[in-house]
Amino acid sequence: MRIDGCPPGLAAKNNGCLPPGQARKWIGQRAPAALATSLLPVAYRSWYPDNGDYLYREQDGLIYRVARSTNLVDGYAPLFGYGPDYYPDYYPAGEAYPSDYVSFYNVPLPYQRYYTDAGNDLYRYGDGGIYQVDRSTGLVDSIVALLAGDLSMGQPLPPGYDVYNVPYQYRDRYADSADEWYRYNDGYIYQVDPKTRLITAVIEALV
Known part of the structure; x- marks a missing residue:
C-alpha cells in the first residue's frame, strides 16, 4: 500500500518521498572516507560490480557510484530489499518518477x-x-x-504489469492479443491469460 502517494521504501525515510538530502550534497563531491569501506550487500554486487572506472558503495539506503579517477560521487540509486515472495509497491504508469x-x-x-x-x-x-x-x-x-524474484507458471501477474513491456527486439514475436499477453521480467518473457492474469508459459530467456 502506498503511503501518502509514496512507495514504502521511500516513505520510511520520512523525507518527502525523495532520497536523503545527503545524497544530493554528495553528488560532485569527493567520496567521504566512511563510504570507502561501506560495501554493497551481497545480493547487489552482481548488479553493481566494481570495475576499472567505478566503485559502488552503500550508505543510508542508497547505492553510490564513485569515479576511481577522481574519487568523486557522480550518481546513486535506491537500495531496496527483495526476495522470491516480496513485491514492493511500484510507481504506476502515469505517475511522476522521483x-x-x-x-x-x-x-x-x-x-x-x-x-x-x-x-x-x-x-x-x-x-x-x-x-x-x-x-x-x-x-x-x-x-x-x-527484479524481485522469479515468476512461474500458474502464478498471478504481479501488480503494475498492465503496460506491455517486452523489449523492442522481441515485440514482433511476442505481441499482445485478445487471448494472450506477453510481459517481460528479469530476463524472461511470460505469456499471460488476460482474463485470469495467470502466467501460462515461460517462453524465452533473454539473459
Missing part, C-alpha cells in the same frame, strides 16, 4: 544492454523495478522489469 533519481542512469549492469536511454525514453532503477520514464514529462510510461 526527480532525484531521473538525473542519473542507474540500471543494474545485467540489464543495461536491454535498457539504454534513447530518444524520449529514459530507463531508471528504483525499489526493485526498472522503469521507462518520459524524458520530457518525467512521468513513468511503464514498469519494464521487476
Whole structure:
C-alpha cells in the first residue's frame, strides 16, 4: 500500500518521498572516507560490480557510484530489499518518477544492454523495478522489469504489469492479443491469460 502517494521504501525515510538530502550534497563531491569501506550487500554486487572506472558503495539506503579517477560521487540509486515472495509497491504508469533519481542512469549492469536511454525514453532503477520514464514529462510510461524474484507458471501477474513491456527486439514475436499477453521480467518473457492474469508459459530467456 502506498503511503501518502509514496512507495514504502521511500516513505520510511520520512523525507518527502525523495532520497536523503545527503545524497544530493554528495553528488560532485569527493567520496567521504566512511563510504570507502561501506560495501554493497551481497545480493547487489552482481548488479553493481566494481570495475576499472567505478566503485559502488552503500550508505543510508542508497547505492553510490564513485569515479576511481577522481574519487568523486557522480550518481546513486535506491537500495531496496527483495526476495522470491516480496513485491514492493511500484510507481504506476502515469505517475511522476522521483526527480532525484531521473538525473542519473542507474540500471543494474545485467540489464543495461536491454535498457539504454534513447530518444524520449529514459530507463531508471528504483525499489526493485526498472522503469521507462518520459524524458520530457518525467512521468513513468511503464514498469519494464521487476527484479524481485522469479515468476512461474500458474502464478498471478504481479501488480503494475498492465503496460506491455517486452523489449523492442522481441515485440514482433511476442505481441499482445485478445487471448494472450506477453510481459517481460528479469530476463524472461511470460505469456499471460488476460482474463485470469495467470502466467501460462515461460517462453524465452533473454539473459
